[in-house]
Amino acid sequence: MKIIDVIKVASKSLTSNKLRSMLTMLGIIIGVAAVIIMIAVSSGTETAIEDQINSLGANLVFVMSSFSQGGAGGGMGTSTGGLVYSDADAIAKSVPHVAGVAVEQTTTQTIKYGNIVLEDVSILGTTPDFTKVREIELAEGRFINDQELEHSTRTAILGATIAKELFGDTYPIGQKISVGTLKLTVVGVFEEKGLVSGVDYDARVYVPITLVFDKLMNSQFSRIAGDRVRIIYVTVDDKENIDDVILQINLLLSKLHDVPLESPDFQISTQQDIIQTQSATTESFRILLAWVAGVSLIVGGIGIMNIMLVSVTERTREIGIRQAVGATPQDIQSQFLTEALILSLVGGLIGIIFGISGSWVFSRFGDMPTVVNPFSIVLAFGSAAAVGILFGYLPANKAAKLDPIVALRHE
Amino acid sequence: MTDSVIIRTDQLKKIYQMGEIEVPALNGVSITIQEGEFVAIMGPSGSGKSTLMNILGCLDSPTDGQYYLDDQDVSKLNRAQLAHIRNEKLGFIFQSYNLLPRMSALENVTLPMMYIKAAAGNQVEMTKKAEELLGIVGLGDRIHHQPKELSGGQQQRVAIARALINDPVLVLADEPTGNLDTKSANEIMEILHNLHQSGRTIVMVTHEPDIAEQTQRIIAVRDGLVELDHTNGRK
Ligand SMILES: Nc1ncnc2c1ncn2[C@@H]1O[C@H](COP(=O)(O)OP(=O)(O)OP(=O)(O)O)[C@@H](O)[C@H]1O
Ligand SMILES: [Mg+2]
Numbered sequence: 001m002k003i004i005d006v007i008k009v010a011s012k013s014l015t016s017n018k019l020r021s022m023l024t025m026l027g028i029i030i031g032v033a034a035v036i037i038m039i040a041v042s043s044g045t046e047t048a049i050e051d052q053i054n055s056l057g058a059n060l061v062f063v064m065s066s067f068s069q070g071g072a073g074g075g076m077g078t079s080t081g082g083l084v085y086s087d088a089d090a091i092a093k094s095v096p097h098v099a100g101v102a103v104e105q106t107t108t109q110t111i112k113y114g115n116i117v118l119e120d121v122s123i124l125g126t127t128p129d130f131t132k133v134r135e136i137e138l139a140e141g142r143f144i145n146d147q148e149l150e151h152s153t154r155t156a157i158l159g160a161t162i163a164k165e166l167f168g169d170t171y172p173i174g175q176k177i178s179v180g181t182l183k184l185t186v187v188g189v190f191e192e193k194g195l196v197s198g199v200d201y202d203a204r205v206y207v208p209i210t211l212v213f214d215k216l217m218n219s220q221f222s223r224i225a226g227d228r229v230r231i232i233y234v235t236v237d238d239k240e241n242i243d244d245v246i247l248q249i250n251l252l253l254s255k256l257h258d259v260p261l262e263s264p265d266f267q268i269s270t271q272q273d274i275i276q277t278q279s280a281t282t283e284s285f286r287i288l289l290a291w292v293a294g295v296s297l298i299v300g301g302i303g304i305m306n307i308m309l310v311s312v313t314e315r316t317r318e319i320g321i322r323q324a325v326g327a328t329p330q331d332i333q334s335q336f337l338t339e340a341l342i343l344s345l346v347g348g349l350i351g352i353i354f355g356i357s358g359s360w361v362f363s364r365f366g367d368m369p370t371v372v373n374p375f376s377i378v379l380a381f382g383s384a385a386a387v388g389i390l391f392g393y394l395p396a397n398k399a400a401k402l403d404p405i406v407a408l409r410h411e
Numbered sequence: 412m413t414d415s416v417i418i419r420t421d422q423l424k425k426i427y428q429m430g431e432i433e434v435p436a437l438n439g440v441s442i443t444i445q446e447g448e449f450v451a452i453m454g455p456s457g458s459g460k461s462t463l464m465n466i467l468g469c470l471d472s473p474t475d476g477q478y479y480l481d482d483q484d485v486s487k488l489n490r491a492q493l494a495h496i497r498n499e500k501l502g503f504i505f506q507s508y509n510l511l512p513r514m515s516a517l518e519n520v521t522l523p524m525m526y527i528k529a530a531a532g533n534q535v536e537m538t539k540k541a542e543e544l545l546g547i548v549g550l551g552d553r554i555h556h557q558p559k560e561l562s563g564g565q566q567q568r569v570a571i572a573r574a575l576i577n578d579p580v581l582v583l584a585d586e587p588t589g590n591l592d593t594k595s596a597n598e599i600m601e602i603l604h605n606l607h608q609s610g611r612t613i614v615m616v617t618h619e620p621d622i623a624e625q626t627q628r629i630i631a632v633r634d635g636l637v638e639l640d641h642t643n644g645r646k
Contacts, residue, residue, distance in 0.1 A: 005525050016513050321509045324470060325573065326498020326526035328491040404470045408509065 001331045010338040013315075024307040025347030027300025028387065032351025032380040033358055034296050038289035039376035040359035044369035046282055050275050052196045059099075059239050059271075060133065061246060063087075063232040063253070066267045083266055085209065085227035087253060088127070091234060095248040097241035100129040102233040105212050111205060112178040113166040121162065122204045123179060125212030133233040136201065141173045141188030144208050152210040157188035161202040179205065182215055242270060294383075300347070301387035304340055308395035312336065319399055320407025333400035340392020341385065348384030352377055417481055417581055417612045418444040418467060424475035425462050425635075436462040438635035439476065444614060446580075449607040451623035452616045454632035460616045461585055463632065467614060468503050468583045469493045481580050498526050502574025504584035508566040510558040510573075517541055517554040520572045527577065544572035548602055564595030571602055582606065584615040588622060600625055 014021045065082035085103060092101040105125045111118050130136075131143050139160065148155050156177065163172050172186045184207065193201035207216070213227050236245045246268050254261045312319070319332055327335075355377075359370040425437040436459045444450055454460050465471040466478060469485055472493070478486045485496055497503070510519045520541040545554050548568035550561075558566050567587060574582055584603070588596035600622060607613055617623050624643065631639035 001526055009525075012513075317509075318511055321511055322522070322526075323494065324468075324497065324503055324505075324509065325523040326494050326577075328494040328526070330491060331494075331526060405465055408470075408505070 001327070001334065006331075006334050006338050007342070009335055010342055014339055014342060020307065021343060024304055024343055025350065027303035028297070028344050028347030028384050029300075029351040029354060031293065031297035031300040031387075032348050032384050033354040035290075035293040035380040035383070036352060036355025036372065036376050037358045037362065037370070038286075038293050039379075040355070040370040040372045041362060041368055042282055042286040042289060043373050043376075044359075044363065044371040046279055047371050048369040049279075049282075054271065059236040059242060061234040061236060061242060061249070062269050062274075063091075063234060063249060064267045064269070065228070065230060066265060083229050083232055083253075085213070085229055087256060088229070088232045090252060090256060091232065091249055094252060095234075095245055097237045097245050098234055099237040100132040100233075100235040102127045102129040102133040103209055103229045104130075104231050104233070105209055105229050107212055107216050109180040109205075109216065111162075111166070111180075113175065116166055118162070118165060123212065123216060124204050124206050125209035125216070126206060127209055129235075130206070130233075133235050136193050137191045139189050139191040140171075141186070143188055144206070149208045149210055152208060152214045154182055154184045154211065155187045155208065156184040157190060157206040158186060159190050159200075159202040159204045159206075160192040161200070162205055163189045179207070180216060182211075246270070297383050297387055300384075301344070301391035304343055304388065305391035305394060308336060308340055308392060309398065311339075312395050312399045315399075316402060316407045316410040319402050320404050320410065323402070323404035324408060329400040332402070333396045336396035336399045337389065337392045340396065341388040344384045344388030344392075345381075348381045351384065352381065355380065415446045416443055416479075417446050417448075418442065418614070419479040420467075420476065421478075422476040423463070423466060423473045423478060425459070425466065425471070426474045436635055437466075437473070440632075440635070440637055442630060442637060442640070444612065446612050447607075447610055448612055448614075448628060449603070449626045450614045450628045450630060451626040452614065452630050452632060453618070453620075453623050454638070458632045459635040460632055462635075464583055464585045464614070464616055467581075468501055469496045470503075494526070495528050498523055498528070499577060500580045502577070502579035502582045504567070504570050504574050504582065504587045506586040506589040508558070508563070508570045508590075510566055510569055512558055515555045515557055516545060516550060516561065516569045516572075519558070519569055520544060520576055523573060523577050541572065541576060544575055545569070547605075548572050549598075562595070563591050564598055567591065567595070567599055568602065571599070571606075575606070580612065582611055582613045584613065586616050586618065588617065588619070596622065 063083060083103075088101045088103045092098060103126060107123050107125070108120050109123050111121050126144070127149055128144050128146055131138070138157070141157070143157055144155060147153070156179065158166070158172060166172070166177060167175065172189055175186050176183050177186060178184075190202070190206075195201075209229070234245065234249065236242050249268060250261060250264065253266055254264050257265055259265050319327075322332065322335075356372055359372050362368045363370040420440055420442050423437050423440040424435070427434040427436055440459075440463060452460050452463065462471070466473050467480075469480070469488075470493075472488075473486055476486065477484060480496065481500055483496075485493065488496065511522065514522070517538065521537050524537050524541075542551070542554060545551055545568075548571050550565060550568055550572070553561065553565065556565075558569070561569065567590075571587075574584075587603070588599050591599065603613055603615070604625070615626065623629050626643060628640070628642045630637060
C-alpha cells in the first residue's frame, strides 16, 4: 500500500469522527503546550536574571573583601583583612586590559530637604567610573568627577526614588540636602534602574567615596578602619581578557596585602559566577516542571491508546472487509499506526500554537518573562510523535492480528 | 480448447477447536473446477459450505489437505501471502454485501486497488475502470452514493463491481442473493450470468434450488463431505 493512500485512509477515518478525534488529541495538546510554556517560563526567568545582572555592566569582575585565616593573626596592623581604597588605584594603574575601576563603601544616614526627612537611607560612596562599570544612566545633571573625588567635595547624586520623594516636581539640580550633619549639593539624578539582585539602585544617594571615608563613617571602629572598601568593581575591555585580568589582580593584591596566593584576604568573582548561582536555584524548579509536562504527555498518549483500542473494536468489520480485499496485516497495522501518529502530530501542532500563544499571554498579562525556545518546540513535537508511535502500537497490532473471518462476522 | 484448472482440492479438512472439543467442518473435500465454469454449492445449514468457500477464498487455511489455486499450492501460505492472493486472484461476494459504510460506491469499488502489491496503476485509470464496472452492473448514475443510500440489490451490485476490479481468476459468492427479494435476486443472477458468458469462473453458494438450477454444475455438500456433484447440462 502506498504511503499517500495510508495517510488518506487514516485521515479520512479521523475526520469522519471529528469530535472524538479532537477529544483524543486534547491530552497531547495539553502536554505539548505545557512543555513549551514551562520551558518558556523557566528560560524567560533565567534570561531576565541574566539580563539584570548583565545590565550592571558588561565584562564585570568583582573583587570583594574576605577575611583570611592567615591574615588575621599576622599582627601587621595595616592591611590585613580586606581591600583598601588604594587597591583600586593599583589595579587601575598596573593591570592591563582594565577599562574601568570603581569602588564602593556604604553607610546609612538620615537625609533631609526642607521639612522632608528620610531615615536610614543607604549612602553609597564611589568613584567616577561607577556609571561606566554599572551601566546606569543619568536622567539629570552629571556624576561625580575626579576633582570632587580628590577633594571630598560635598556633592550628591540621587537615585530616582529618593529624588522623587525629596523634590517631587522641584528641579533638584543645585539644591542642597542634609546628609547626616553635612550639607551636600545635588549635581545629578539617576534614571530608574529598579531592583537588581536584591539591591534597590533607586533608593540610594551616591557621593564621592572620599567623602564617606572622611566625614560619613558612623562608628569609631569604621573610622579606624580607615579607607577600607567592601568591593572593587573592575570592567575588562574584552570578554577574552577576563581570566587574564583575574589572574593579574590576584597576583597584584596578594603581593600588596602580603598574603599567600592560596589563601587571599579577598575574593574575585565574575558576572558569570553570579548568574550560575542564580541559575542553580531555577534549575530544580525547571526539572519539576519538565516532569509535570512529561507526565501530561504520557497521559495524553494513554488517551490515544484508549480511544484507538475502542476504535479497533468498533471497526472490526471494516478491518475484515479490508483484509478480504487484500489488505495484509502490515497494511492494517500501518493504517492504525498512522491514525495514532496523525492524532498526536496534529495534536502536537495545535499544542505548539497554544504553547506559543500561552507563553505570550503569560508574559503579557501574567507579569512573567517568557522566552519560547525553538528547541522546546522540537522537543515537544518529537515527544508527541514518539507518544503516537508508542501508544498507537498496541491498538495497531491488535487490529493487524484480527482473523479476517472472525472480523467479517463481527457485528 | 484445452480446459485449464482453476481450483483443485485434495482431501481438504477443517477442524475447529472449541476449547476441548473438536468440531469437524470439512472431512476431506476433493473437487476440481475448470476455468470458465459456473458452479453452485448447495447443502443444509451447517454442512460446511461457508467453511469451504472461506478456504477457496483464501480467507482461511485448511487444517489438512491441499488446495491448488491457479496451479499454485496455497494451503500453506502465511497471512500476508494469502492477502496478496485474495487481492490479485480472487473476487469475493458476500451475503451481507460488506461495503465500507462511509465510502461512496466508487470508493468501495476501488478499495482493492489500494492494496495491489505491485505499484498500483494511476488514480485516473483506476477511477475510470471502477466507473466502467459500475456501469456494467447498472449503477453508472449512482457512483457517488454511499451504501446507506442504496438498496440491498444495488449494494450487492457494488460488491460485484468491487470483486471484479482486480480482474480475478475466480469469483466466489457466498449466498449472494440470500438477503434479497426475488426481483433483486434475479437481477444479480443476470449479472453473474453475463460474467459467466464473458468467461469468468464463478463458484456460488446458494440455498435456493431454482437459483442453483441456473448454473452449469451443482456440488452438494453434507456433513463436510461432497455428497453429489452433477452437471446441469445448461450452458
Ligand atoms: N469459527 C468456528 N468455530 C467453531 N465452529 C465453527 C466455526 N465456523 C463454523 N463452524 C462450524 O462448522 C460447521 C460448518 O459451518 P459453515 O458455516 O461452513 O456452514 P454452512 O454450510 O455455511 O451453513 P449455513 O448454510 O447456515 O451458512 C458448523 O457446524 C459450524 O458450527
Ligand atoms: Mg454459510
